[in-house]
Amino acid sequence: MDMTLLINEFIITGIIVVLLMLDFIIKDKKEVIGVVYSVLMFALMLFVMFFNRQGKLLDGAYVADGISWFAKITILAAAFLTGLMSINTIKVSKKYSAAYYILLACSTLGLMFLVSSKELITLYVGLELATISLYALAAMHKNDALSLEAGIKYLILGAVSSGILLYGLSLIYGVTRTTYLDGIMSYASTGAISPVFIMALIMTLLGVGFKLSMVPMHVWTPDVYQGAPTPVTAFISVASKAAGFVFALRLFAYMFIRLDYVWVPILSVIAFLTMTIGNLMAIPQKNVKRLLAYSTISQAGYILVGFVGASVIGISSVMFYLLAYTITNIAAFAVVAAFAKSTGSENLDDYAGLAQKEPLLALIFMFALLSLAGIPPLAGFVGKFYLFYAAMQKGYTWLVVAGALNSTVSLYYYLLVLRQMYLTDRKKEMPKVVMPFGIKLTLLITMAAIFALGLFPGRVLDITTDIAQKLFLQ
DSSP: GGGGGGGHHEEEEEEHHHHHHHHOOOSSSSHHHHHHHHHHHHHHHHHHOOOOEEEEEEGGGGOOOOHHHHHHHHHHHHHHHHHHHHHHOOOOOOHHHHHHHHHHHHHHHHHHHHTTOHHHHHHHHHHHHHHHHHHHTTTTTTTHHHHHHHHHHHHHHHHHHHHHHHHHHHHHHHHOOBBHHHHHHHHTTOOOHHHHHHHHHHHHHHHHHTTTTTTTTTTTHHHHHHOOOOHHHHHHHHIIHHHHHHHHIIIIIITTTGHHHHHHHHHHHHHHHHHHHHHHHHTTTTTTTHHHHHHHHHHHHHHHHHHSOHHHHHHHHHHHHHHHHHHHHHHHHHHHHHHHHHHHHOBGGGGTHHHHHOHHHHHHHHHHHHHHHTTTTSSSHHHHOOOOOOHHTOOOOHHHHHHHHHHHHHHHHHHHHHHHTTTTTOSOOOOOOOOHHHHHHHHHHHHHHHHHHOOOHHHHHHHHHHHHHHHHTT
């Protein structure tokens, strides 16, 4: 048994222990713990990037393969950037500052374990480790009613979705007599599929849909995003979604590939509803975090468009877009965090005249929003192009047309934000927006990545395509 395959998980466990020890040693400067967390996460991300071991453990329950490697880089990038933007923006007392970063690290550990799992129990345990930490993080502002409400809603609805998911997984085990994905795929390939198995597949899809903010399991998203601390909202919006889609890739694009005649039509309708409802509900929003929450729902719909596409290019496009979306969304939330820290407001109307007062911050926000809308030459354009191309390859032209129309709708409410920043005069003096070093570094890294992925996507696309091809050769 080659335990070195677990070295990434061992390292992040060590990071958690280090943070715990620092909590006893450092009493005055909570920023120090944030800096240590960010540096260690960045170092681990580089380590994972250049130390790509592949193999299996625990009879194949844990695998280190291309998908897990790419997903871990994406998750660690989100964890690093979230820590960086949290250093001077998170409103927690010195007493709980270490707990905040420890919970972030615990959630990251669960997500990393999840993306390497190829067995139902380990998948579920990794998912719950990640999400239980997120419930606590959402309610981190103990004196803020919205934060407490976000944590409670996230917990209750998360428990319901976990129950649905677990019941679906238990039915799968009851029918197939195995919890290993390879064994379940062998059963699904026989063609003798029982109605109970189909019901289990649908319940599993609904359970996973909660993590992805997929209609009809999306109702928690705007309230949790608005109430949670902004860095936590950024982390929930990207890292948990990346792990959730890897979960879905393992189950549906790999394990249930022979049953695509069952889940692909269902998922294509859900993709249409998700991006349409998300975009339409975003238009009247006056709170920027709620607007970005509905934007996140619509983005999940776009990813599902690629998910139902041709096998190899579909998986490749989903992985590429998850990386592009992670970088872009963190950039957007970093701007929101900096603005809220200085002005105490998340109201869209208060962004009036931001371009005159803080032209660089407004410019960065504009690029982030245009990337989410899919405007070239930004990362979001390349990602959406390949998602839609994958669906075209499978013959889902109507879904691609719907995606293109929804992208136009999304551009409308993104332009409403830009109009507020650039064309609307402010009625009262705006406080100076102070950007701490952590926020500045976060914005610098994300902007560089957005343009790099938009202008030079070839290398990353080659990597994701190679990973997708190898998945079906296992």
